[in-house]
Amino acid sequence: MFPEGFKIIRHLHHHESHKSPRTHTQSGTVKNVQTSDNRKIKVVRRVLDVNQQMAERNRQMFHENGVFVLNIMSSPGSGKTTTLEKTLERIMSNIKCAVIVGDICTTNDADRLARSGAPVVQINTDEFGGDCHLAAHVIEKAANGIDLEAIECLIVENVGNLVCPAEFDIGEDLRVVILSVTEGEDKPLKYPLMFRECDAAILNKIDLLPYLDYDSEAAVQNILQVHPGIPVFELSAKTEEGFKPWIQWLTAQVRSNRNH
Protein backbone atom coordinates (compact mmCIF):
# COMPACT_ATOMS: atom_id res chain seq x y z
CA MET A 1 0.00 0.00 0.00
CA PHE A 2 1.19 3.53 -0.57
CA PRO A 3 -0.50 5.93 1.83
CA GLU A 4 2.00 8.76 1.59
CA GLY A 5 3.68 9.08 -1.73
CA PHE A 6 4.03 6.02 -3.81
CA LYS A 7 5.79 3.22 -2.08
CA ILE A 8 6.19 1.09 -5.17
CA ILE A 9 8.71 3.57 -6.46
CA ARG A 10 10.44 4.34 -3.20
CA HIS A 11 11.13 0.77 -2.24
CA LEU A 12 11.60 -0.81 -5.61
CA HIS A 13 15.37 -1.06 -5.49
CA HIS A 14 15.99 -1.84 -1.87
CA HIS A 15 13.36 -4.15 -0.61
CA GLU A 16 15.98 -6.74 0.22
CA SER A 17 16.86 -6.15 3.81
CA HIS A 18 20.61 -6.01 4.35
CA LYS A 19 20.74 -7.04 7.95
CA SER A 20 18.85 -10.26 7.39
CA PRO A 21 20.47 -12.47 4.77
CA ARG A 22 18.07 -14.63 2.81
CA THR A 23 18.12 -18.18 3.98
CA HIS A 24 14.98 -19.31 2.29
CA THR A 25 14.52 -20.40 -1.29
CA GLN A 26 11.55 -19.69 -3.50
CA SER A 27 8.23 -20.35 -1.84
CA GLY A 28 6.91 -23.87 -1.99
CA THR A 29 10.22 -25.67 -1.68
CA VAL A 30 11.17 -24.95 1.87
CA LYS A 31 9.41 -27.50 3.99
CA ASN A 32 11.45 -28.31 7.06
CA VAL A 33 14.69 -27.34 5.46
CA GLN A 34 17.60 -27.21 7.88
CA THR A 35 19.14 -23.77 7.65
CA SER A 36 22.35 -22.65 9.24
CA ASP A 37 20.77 -21.79 12.58
CA ASN A 38 17.07 -22.38 12.61
CA ARG A 39 14.64 -25.08 11.67
CA LYS A 40 12.24 -23.82 9.04
CA ILE A 41 8.59 -24.80 9.13
CA LYS A 42 6.24 -24.16 6.27
CA VAL A 43 3.11 -22.20 7.19
CA VAL A 44 1.78 -20.49 4.03
CA ARG A 45 -1.27 -18.79 5.50
CA ARG A 46 -2.91 -15.48 4.76
CA VAL A 47 -2.65 -13.27 7.81
CA LEU A 48 -6.20 -12.03 7.30
CA ASP A 49 -7.77 -15.39 6.60
CA VAL A 50 -9.77 -15.29 9.83
CA ASN A 51 -11.41 -12.05 8.68
CA GLN A 52 -11.89 -13.51 5.22
CA GLN A 53 -13.67 -16.58 6.55
CA MET A 54 -15.87 -14.46 8.76
CA ALA A 55 -16.68 -12.21 5.80
CA GLU A 56 -17.72 -15.23 3.74
CA ARG A 57 -19.95 -16.33 6.59
CA ASN A 58 -21.55 -12.90 6.72
CA ARG A 59 -22.02 -12.95 2.96
CA GLN A 60 -23.79 -16.25 3.18
CA MET A 61 -25.99 -15.04 6.02
CA PHE A 62 -26.94 -11.91 4.06
CA HIS A 63 -27.65 -13.90 0.92
CA GLU A 64 -29.82 -16.38 2.76
CA ASN A 65 -31.90 -13.45 3.94
CA GLY A 66 -31.94 -11.81 0.53
CA VAL A 67 -30.08 -8.77 1.81
CA PHE A 68 -27.88 -6.75 -0.50
CA VAL A 69 -24.93 -5.17 1.32
CA LEU A 70 -23.30 -1.90 0.32
CA ASN A 71 -20.04 -0.77 1.92
CA ILE A 72 -19.38 2.99 1.69
CA MET A 73 -15.86 4.24 2.28
CA SER A 74 -14.03 7.57 2.15
CA SER A 75 -11.74 9.89 4.06
CA PRO A 76 -13.34 11.58 7.08
CA GLY A 77 -15.64 14.37 5.96
CA SER A 78 -15.97 13.45 2.28
CA GLY A 79 -19.70 13.13 2.70
CA LYS A 80 -20.57 9.51 3.47
CA THR A 81 -23.31 10.37 5.96
CA THR A 82 -24.78 13.18 3.88
CA THR A 83 -24.80 11.06 0.70
CA LEU A 84 -26.39 8.24 2.64
CA GLU A 85 -29.08 10.50 4.14
CA LYS A 86 -30.07 11.76 0.71
CA THR A 87 -29.85 8.30 -0.80
CA LEU A 88 -32.13 6.83 1.84
CA GLU A 89 -34.64 9.65 1.34
CA ARG A 90 -34.91 8.64 -2.30
CA ILE A 91 -34.83 4.86 -2.12
CA MET A 92 -36.55 3.95 1.15
CA SER A 93 -39.99 3.89 -0.49
CA ASN A 94 -38.78 1.27 -3.00
CA ILE A 95 -36.08 -0.57 -1.09
CA LYS A 96 -36.24 -1.31 2.59
CA CYS A 97 -32.86 -0.42 4.06
CA ALA A 98 -31.00 -0.63 7.33
CA VAL A 99 -27.73 1.09 8.18
CA ILE A 100 -24.62 0.25 10.16
CA VAL A 101 -22.49 3.28 10.99
CA GLY A 102 -18.90 2.73 11.96
CA ASP A 103 -17.49 6.19 11.47
CA ILE A 104 -15.97 7.39 14.70
CA CYS A 105 -15.47 10.97 13.58
CA THR A 106 -18.91 12.26 14.38
CA THR A 107 -21.27 11.03 17.04
CA ASN A 108 -24.50 12.26 15.49
CA ASP A 109 -24.24 10.29 12.24
CA ALA A 110 -26.65 7.67 13.56
CA ASP A 111 -29.24 10.29 14.55
CA ARG A 112 -29.01 11.98 11.16
CA LEU A 113 -29.50 8.66 9.39
CA ALA A 114 -32.29 7.44 11.66
CA ARG A 115 -34.45 10.37 10.47
CA SER A 116 -34.90 8.46 7.22
CA GLY A 117 -36.87 5.83 9.08
CA ALA A 118 -34.27 3.15 8.46
CA PRO A 119 -33.08 1.12 11.44
CA VAL A 120 -29.58 2.31 12.33
CA VAL A 121 -26.94 0.49 14.32
CA GLN A 122 -24.06 2.65 15.50
CA ILE A 123 -20.81 0.84 16.13
CA ASN A 124 -18.37 2.26 18.55
CA THR A 125 -15.16 0.90 17.07
CA ASP A 126 -13.33 1.93 20.24
CA GLU A 127 -14.94 -1.08 21.80
CA PHE A 128 -12.92 -3.18 19.38
CA GLY A 129 -9.61 -1.47 19.99
CA GLY A 130 -10.08 1.86 18.25
CA ASP A 131 -9.87 0.29 14.86
CA CYS A 132 -9.43 2.23 11.69
CA HIS A 133 -11.78 -0.02 9.75
CA LEU A 134 -14.78 -2.27 10.23
CA ALA A 135 -13.84 -5.93 10.37
CA ALA A 136 -16.13 -8.82 9.48
CA HIS A 137 -16.75 -9.90 13.08
CA VAL A 138 -17.88 -6.38 14.00
CA ILE A 139 -20.41 -6.44 11.18
CA GLU A 140 -21.63 -9.85 12.28
CA LYS A 141 -22.25 -8.51 15.76
CA ALA A 142 -23.97 -5.37 14.49
CA ALA A 143 -26.14 -7.39 12.11
CA ASN A 144 -27.48 -9.32 15.07
CA GLY A 145 -29.30 -6.15 16.05
CA ILE A 146 -31.07 -5.90 12.70
CA ASP A 147 -34.10 -7.84 11.48
CA LEU A 148 -32.55 -9.08 8.23
CA GLU A 149 -35.78 -10.61 7.04
CA ALA A 150 -37.45 -7.21 7.11
CA ILE A 151 -34.91 -5.47 4.86
CA GLU A 152 -33.54 -5.79 1.33
CA CYS A 153 -30.49 -3.62 1.58
CA LEU A 154 -27.94 -3.04 4.32
CA ILE A 155 -25.74 0.00 3.93
CA VAL A 156 -22.54 0.19 5.92
CA GLU A 157 -20.85 3.53 6.52
CA ASN A 158 -17.29 2.43 7.11
CA VAL A 159 -14.73 4.25 9.24
CA GLY A 160 -13.37 7.42 7.60
CA ASN A 161 -10.12 6.13 6.18
CA LEU A 162 -8.88 5.43 2.65
CA VAL A 163 -6.31 2.83 3.62
CA CYS A 164 -7.44 0.13 5.99
CA PRO A 165 -11.07 -0.56 5.04
CA ALA A 166 -9.90 -1.54 1.56
CA GLU A 167 -8.10 -4.52 3.06
CA PHE A 168 -10.98 -5.86 5.13
CA ASP A 169 -13.81 -7.73 3.44
CA ILE A 170 -16.97 -7.46 5.56
CA GLY A 171 -19.18 -9.70 3.43
CA GLU A 172 -20.54 -6.93 1.24
CA ASP A 173 -21.82 -7.20 -2.33
CA LEU A 174 -20.74 -3.77 -3.45
CA ARG A 175 -18.15 -1.19 -2.46
CA VAL A 176 -18.39 2.50 -3.16
CA VAL A 177 -15.72 5.08 -2.47
CA ILE A 178 -16.46 8.78 -2.06
CA LEU A 179 -13.96 11.48 -2.93
CA SER A 180 -14.87 15.13 -2.48
CA VAL A 181 -13.66 18.12 -4.47
CA THR A 182 -12.06 19.56 -1.35
CA GLU A 183 -9.51 16.74 -1.40
CA GLY A 184 -6.56 16.45 -3.77
CA GLU A 185 -7.18 15.33 -7.35
CA ASP A 186 -4.33 12.85 -6.90
CA LYS A 187 -5.90 10.91 -4.05
CA PRO A 188 -6.79 7.94 -6.28
CA LEU A 189 -3.10 7.67 -7.18
CA LYS A 190 -2.07 7.74 -3.54
CA TYR A 191 -4.65 5.18 -2.45
CA PRO A 192 -4.90 2.90 -5.47
CA LEU A 193 -5.98 -0.16 -3.51
CA MET A 194 -9.14 1.55 -2.31
CA PHE A 195 -10.07 2.78 -5.76
CA ARG A 196 -9.33 -0.60 -7.32
CA GLU A 197 -11.32 -2.51 -4.72
CA CYS A 198 -14.43 -0.39 -5.22
CA ASP A 199 -17.19 -0.99 -7.77
CA ALA A 200 -18.13 2.66 -8.12
CA ALA A 201 -16.76 6.05 -7.13
CA ILE A 202 -18.60 9.22 -6.17
CA LEU A 203 -17.03 12.63 -6.65
CA ASN A 204 -18.95 14.66 -4.07
CA LYS A 205 -19.45 18.35 -3.25
CA ILE A 206 -19.51 19.53 -6.86
CA ASP A 207 -21.63 22.47 -5.65
CA LEU A 208 -18.35 23.90 -4.36
CA LEU A 209 -16.58 23.81 -7.74
CA PRO A 210 -17.27 27.47 -8.64
CA TYR A 211 -15.37 28.51 -5.50
CA LEU A 212 -12.44 26.19 -5.89
CA ASP A 213 -9.50 25.80 -8.18
CA TYR A 214 -10.26 22.14 -8.59
CA ASP A 215 -9.71 20.08 -11.71
CA SER A 216 -12.49 17.52 -11.50
CA GLU A 217 -11.65 16.17 -14.93
CA ALA A 218 -8.19 15.27 -13.63
CA ALA A 219 -9.71 13.67 -10.55
CA VAL A 220 -11.99 11.49 -12.68
CA GLN A 221 -9.10 10.69 -15.00
CA ASN A 222 -7.00 9.58 -12.02
CA ILE A 223 -9.79 7.35 -10.76
CA LEU A 224 -10.07 5.75 -14.20
CA GLN A 225 -6.31 5.33 -14.49
CA VAL A 226 -6.31 3.28 -11.32
CA HIS A 227 -9.56 1.46 -12.08
CA PRO A 228 -10.39 1.54 -15.79
CA GLY A 229 -14.12 1.35 -16.50
CA ILE A 230 -15.33 2.07 -12.95
CA PRO A 231 -18.58 4.09 -12.87
CA VAL A 232 -17.94 7.59 -11.50
CA PHE A 233 -20.82 9.73 -10.25
CA GLU A 234 -20.13 13.44 -9.96
CA LEU A 235 -22.70 14.86 -7.57
CA SER A 236 -23.48 17.11 -4.66
CA ALA A 237 -25.00 15.46 -1.63
CA LYS A 238 -25.95 18.94 -0.46
CA THR A 239 -27.87 20.24 -3.49
CA GLU A 240 -28.55 16.76 -4.93
CA GLU A 241 -27.26 17.90 -8.29
CA GLY A 242 -26.17 14.81 -10.26
CA PHE A 243 -27.92 12.49 -7.83
CA LYS A 244 -30.22 10.77 -10.28
CA PRO A 245 -27.66 8.59 -12.13
CA TRP A 246 -26.28 7.39 -8.81
CA ILE A 247 -29.72 6.44 -7.50
CA GLN A 248 -30.60 4.71 -10.76
CA TRP A 249 -27.38 2.76 -10.76
CA LEU A 250 -27.68 1.75 -7.10
CA THR A 251 -31.31 0.71 -7.53
CA ALA A 252 -30.35 -1.45 -10.51
CA GLN A 253 -27.62 -3.10 -8.45
CA VAL A 254 -30.02 -3.97 -5.63
CA ARG A 255 -32.64 -5.17 -8.14
CA SER A 256 -30.19 -7.47 -9.89
CA ASN A 257 -29.50 -9.03 -6.51
CA ARG A 258 -33.22 -9.56 -5.98
CA ASN A 259 -33.45 -11.55 -9.18
CA HIS A 260 -31.21 -14.38 -8.13
Add this chain to the structure above:
Amino acid sequence: MHEMGIAMQIVEIATESIPKDMAHARVARVNLKVGKLAAVVPESLRFCFEVAARETPLAGAELHIEEIPVEARCNDCNHEWTISEPVFTCQKCNSGAIKILSGRELDIETIEIADEDATNVS
Protein backbone atom coordinates in the same frame (compact mmCIF):
# COMPACT_ATOMS: atom_id res chain seq x y z
CA MET B 1 -2.84 1.98 10.98
CA HIS B 2 -4.17 -1.48 11.73
CA GLU B 3 -0.68 -2.92 11.98
CA MET B 4 -1.11 -3.89 15.62
CA GLY B 5 -4.08 -6.09 14.77
CA ILE B 6 -2.14 -7.66 11.95
CA ALA B 7 0.89 -8.20 14.18
CA MET B 8 -1.33 -9.97 16.70
CA GLN B 9 -2.71 -12.20 13.96
CA ILE B 10 0.82 -13.06 12.86
CA VAL B 11 1.79 -14.02 16.41
CA GLU B 12 -1.33 -16.14 16.71
CA ILE B 13 -0.84 -17.98 13.42
CA ALA B 14 2.87 -18.50 14.05
CA THR B 15 2.21 -19.86 17.54
CA GLU B 16 -0.39 -22.27 16.14
CA SER B 17 2.12 -23.42 13.55
CA ILE B 18 4.73 -24.63 16.04
CA PRO B 19 4.68 -28.43 15.71
CA LYS B 20 3.05 -30.19 18.63
CA ASP B 21 6.18 -32.24 19.29
CA MET B 22 8.14 -29.05 19.84
CA ALA B 23 6.56 -27.83 23.04
CA HIS B 24 8.57 -24.94 24.54
CA ALA B 25 10.08 -24.20 21.15
CA ARG B 26 11.03 -20.60 20.53
CA VAL B 27 10.44 -18.99 17.17
CA ALA B 28 13.51 -17.13 15.96
CA ARG B 29 12.15 -15.73 12.76
CA VAL B 30 8.89 -15.28 10.87
CA ASN B 31 9.08 -14.95 7.10
CA LEU B 32 6.28 -12.80 5.77
CA LYS B 33 5.34 -11.78 2.25
CA VAL B 34 3.81 -8.33 1.91
CA GLY B 35 2.54 -7.17 -1.46
CA LYS B 36 3.17 -3.56 -2.42
CA LEU B 37 -0.58 -3.08 -2.73
CA ALA B 38 -1.28 -4.41 0.76
CA ALA B 39 -2.47 -1.77 3.22
CA VAL B 40 0.52 -2.29 5.51
CA VAL B 41 3.55 -0.19 6.34
CA PRO B 42 6.44 -2.62 6.91
CA GLU B 43 8.35 -0.44 9.41
CA SER B 44 5.25 0.02 11.49
CA LEU B 45 4.41 -3.67 11.28
CA ARG B 46 7.88 -4.64 12.52
CA PHE B 47 7.49 -2.34 15.50
CA CYS B 48 4.04 -3.69 16.37
CA PHE B 49 5.24 -7.25 15.92
CA GLU B 50 7.98 -6.75 18.48
CA VAL B 51 5.39 -5.56 20.99
CA ALA B 52 2.80 -8.25 20.14
CA ALA B 53 5.42 -11.01 20.42
CA ARG B 54 6.33 -10.22 24.03
CA GLU B 55 5.67 -13.07 26.44
CA THR B 56 4.89 -15.47 23.59
CA PRO B 57 7.07 -18.14 21.95
CA LEU B 58 7.87 -15.42 19.42
CA ALA B 59 9.43 -13.01 21.92
CA GLY B 60 12.46 -11.39 20.33
CA ALA B 61 11.85 -13.08 16.99
CA GLU B 62 12.78 -11.33 13.81
CA LEU B 63 10.00 -10.43 11.38
CA HIS B 64 11.45 -10.79 7.94
CA ILE B 65 9.36 -9.00 5.34
CA GLU B 66 9.71 -9.78 1.69
CA GLU B 67 7.98 -7.10 -0.34
CA ILE B 68 6.26 -8.45 -3.43
CA PRO B 69 5.99 -6.25 -6.52
CA VAL B 70 2.69 -5.67 -8.27
CA GLU B 71 2.57 -7.85 -11.37
CA ALA B 72 -0.22 -7.68 -13.91
CA ARG B 73 -1.36 -9.45 -17.05
CA CYS B 74 -3.48 -7.97 -19.81
CA ASN B 75 -6.61 -9.96 -20.57
CA ASP B 76 -6.61 -8.67 -24.14
CA CYS B 77 -3.01 -9.06 -25.32
CA ASN B 78 -1.51 -11.27 -22.58
CA HIS B 79 1.31 -8.81 -21.94
CA GLU B 80 2.78 -9.21 -18.43
CA TRP B 81 4.55 -6.45 -16.59
CA THR B 82 5.42 -4.97 -13.22
CA ILE B 83 3.28 -2.04 -12.14
CA SER B 84 5.58 0.55 -10.61
CA GLU B 85 3.37 3.61 -10.98
CA PRO B 86 -0.33 3.94 -10.17
CA VAL B 87 -1.36 3.18 -13.75
CA PHE B 88 -3.51 0.08 -14.11
CA THR B 89 -3.90 -0.03 -17.87
CA CYS B 90 -1.92 -2.31 -20.19
CA GLN B 91 1.51 -0.93 -21.03
CA LYS B 92 1.25 -2.34 -24.54
CA CYS B 93 -2.33 -2.08 -25.78
CA ASN B 94 -3.76 0.34 -23.20
CA SER B 95 -6.54 -2.06 -22.27
CA GLY B 96 -8.12 -1.59 -18.86
CA ALA B 97 -8.97 -5.28 -18.60
CA ILE B 98 -6.03 -6.47 -16.56
CA LYS B 99 -5.53 -9.09 -13.94
CA ILE B 100 -3.37 -8.41 -10.89
CA LEU B 101 -1.14 -11.45 -10.47
CA SER B 102 0.70 -10.42 -7.32
CA GLY B 103 1.07 -7.53 -4.94
CA ARG B 104 -1.87 -8.15 -2.60
CA GLU B 105 -0.03 -10.67 -0.40
CA LEU B 106 -0.08 -10.59 3.36
CA ASP B 107 1.05 -14.15 3.92
CA ILE B 108 3.13 -15.98 6.47
CA GLU B 109 5.37 -18.26 4.47
CA THR B 110 7.48 -19.98 7.12
CA ILE B 111 8.51 -19.78 10.72
CA GLU B 112 11.98 -20.71 11.92
CA ILE B 113 12.34 -22.54 15.22
CA ALA B 114 15.40 -21.60 17.22
CA ASP B 115 17.69 -24.60 17.07
CA GLU B 116 18.66 -24.96 20.71
CA ASP B 117 15.04 -25.54 21.66
CA ALA B 118 14.32 -27.82 18.74
CA THR B 119 17.07 -30.23 19.77
CA ASN B 120 15.96 -30.18 23.40
CA VAL B 121 12.79 -32.13 22.72
CA SER B 122 14.04 -35.34 21.11
